[in-house]
Amino acid sequence: MTNRRALTRRQVVAAGLGAAGALAAGGLPALAQGEAAQYPSKPIRIIVGFGPGGGNDILARIVAQKLSERLGQPALVENKPGAGAIIATEHVAKAAPDGYTLLVGATGAMTINPAVYSSLPYDTKRDFAPIAVIASFPLLLCVGAEAPVKSLAELVAYTKANPAKANYASSSAAFQLASELFKLRTGAPLQRISYKSSGEMLTAVVGGEVLTALVDAAPVAGHVKAGRIRVLAITSAERSPEYPDVPTMKEAGVPDLEIRLWSGLFAPAATPAAIVGKLEGEVSEILKLPDVRERLKGMGVDPGGGPARELADRIAAEIPRWTETAKAANIKLD
Structure with a gap:
């Protein structure tokens, strides 16, 4: 009996070391790739921090419809308005990092809130995996x-x-x-x-x-x-083709008020890189579709796309800029 117990323990230890060796030899990426290949196996929730009918909601629904068609699983938009999108952003920051809860996060929640609030229940740079810019405007x-x-x-x-x-x-x-x-x-x-x-x-x-x-x-x-x-x-530097008769702020007599915002898609931090990469690729392709580009352009917004790294770099660059702007204007929201 004792020998059988000892053998069992040795077998368990050996199995554990074998698994560790497999992971060290590249098993973990293989597992991640396998997980991405099976993804998604159930509906995806896309959280929006504002009510229906707003810009982020419209953009989220455009992306959700195309993701549903391309991935074979429903991508469902869920509105969680309140507190300047803080409620929705915190919700996704604390969600399971499995690719089934995503956030349409915009300039306000991701780079201006850190500049104008002393404390937030999330950290933009730590708690999220950027996927892609959806649009700028x-x-x-x-x-x-x-x-x-x-x-x-x-x-x-x-x-x-x-x-x-x-x-x-x-x-x-x-x-x-x-x-x-x-x-x-x-x-x-x-x-x-x-x-x-x-x-x-x-x-x-x-x-x-x-x-x-x-x-x-x-x-x-x-x-x-x-x-x-x-x-x-x-607030653009030049007039918009969609609004050619509308002057820029500078033309209207208000210099130094050039503002361009964006909306992007995010997953919780620690979401497997293979899943983030799959979503990044899908969204990039969606934003190249002629019908999507035509719809976005018709609303006066520029389609996004590009690698996730660009979105991460944008956030890192904008937080200090907005912090400086808010400080100069003596604007604090808490």
């Missing part, structure tokens, strides 16, 4: 079609003459920081009103609940075509 300064202003100069003059009616909509740190910079540059006495998505922001602008909003391009196009929104200026 400027912001549009919008008012409702019935608003009593038709230019940026008229908007600023109106807010100064009617401070009780001077307010702006915001759903994220990115929009808030951009709007606060606009206030600093123009002296417009605007007060912030918070919403859960850029879609809700635009609904409020159209309905006259708020006077104006600096908002991402994706959800604006439909309102402009329907005649519900008037765009007064754009």
